[in-house]
Amino acid sequence: MRWELGRRSSNVEDRRGSGGISAPVVGGGIGTIVLALIVTLLGGDPSVILQQGQVESDRTSQQAPQTRQDGASDRxxxxxxxxxxxxxxxWTNLFRQTGQNYVEPKLVIFSNAVRSACGSxxxxxxxxxxxRDQKVYIDLKFYQDLKYKYNAPGDFAQAYVVAHEVGHHVQNLMGISKKVQTLQRQVSRTEANxxxxxxELQADCFAGVWANHANKARQILETGxxxxxxxxxxxxxxDRLQSQSTGQIVPDSFTHGSSAQRVRxxxxxxxxxxxxQCNTFAAANP
Known part of the structure; x- marks a missing residue:
């Protein structure tokens, strides 16, 4: 991906090294980390999962502040x-074409733990x-998991992560997220899922829309x-996450979509x- 000559955003908050906070450990279900990933990995409003089943993490709160970043982290x-x-x-250009104003989100870089308007x-x-605060949150160590744990290396894979989260911001600005949350309170757990x-699939599609326009305007894409x-x-x-964690696939519990759906x-x-073209809600079989 050709990115080095690109413009840098002024909407980045670097909270690394700000000291540990007493952050919750998300618990329950099929395991703390796996459940958190399935429910909130690359996903919408995490307030529900962040604010339920919380126990205090002594190890997190006792961690020493990170006082410096290595070269790889800075890059x-x-x-x-x-x-x-x-x-x-x-997205500023796309919103302008429809007579709307795009409100830019903030991106918060953190290490170990963070406090957001949706919870800790x-x-x-x-x-x-x-x-609630129109911010994307990411611990850059996640990219190591993406490469080694999920076997998804590459800078454009990393860009996809950011673009997907920004896709949720676009949904928020369009009022889509609020409508979905309202409907989810009126239906069964399976239907809410x-x-x-x-x-989530719409956010994947929006990430693809970004890639299309970015490449046309700035030729960012390289082979592969x-x-x-x-x-x-x-x-x-x-389906892949569930298979890896429990050996079983339970479609009714899907919250982000199957591998095939996300790719499509x-x-x-x-x-x-x-x-x-990203109206997943109108599709008979998304």
Whole structure:
């Protein structure tokens, strides 16, 4: 991915080294880390999962503040700043075309634990978007998990993560997230999960829309980049995560979509470049 010459965003908050906070450990279900990843990994409003089943993490609160960042971490912070700036340019232009104003989100880089308007979280929950403060949160160590644990290496796979979370911000600005949350309170758990899947798949599609426009405008893509993003989308499908963690696949419990679904909707976004093509809620079989 050609990113080094890109514009840096002014909407990045670097909270690394700010000291530990008394953050909750997300518990219950099929295991703390796996459940948190399945429910909040690359996903919408994490307030429910962040604010329930919480126990105090003494180890987190006792960790020494991180006082310096190594070169690799600084380079990765630089990278996500460029990706964020690129999403700003893309979505500002797309919103302008429909006579709307795009409100840029903030991106918070943290280490170990963070406090957001949606609650406190540690790194185990993965990257998330909080609609209450319109901020994307990411511990850059997640990218090591993406590469080694989920076998999804590559800088464009990493860019996809940021673009997906920004996709949730776009949904928030459009009022889609609020409508889904209202509907989820009126239906069964299974139906609520299905709505969550459609929301996540739309964010995948929006990530593809960004990639389409960014490449047309700035020629960011290199050979293999699209495959990196598709591999990342596939690696974090609910079916694959469940199979790896428990050996069983329970479709009714999906909250983000299967590997095939995530790949399909990202492809639709990058191939069409049209947000209107990302209406997962109108699809009979998303």
């Amino acid at each position: 990765m912070a630089d990278f996500v700043s460029v990706v964020l700036a690129d999403t700003e340019d893309t 979280a540690n790194s185990a929950v993965g990257p998330f978007y909080c609609p 299905q709505l969550s899947v459609r929301l 980049d699209v495959d990196e993003a598709l591999n990342a989308a596939s690696s974090i499908g609910d 909707w990202f492809k639709r976004g990058i191939q069409t470049g049209q947000p209107a």
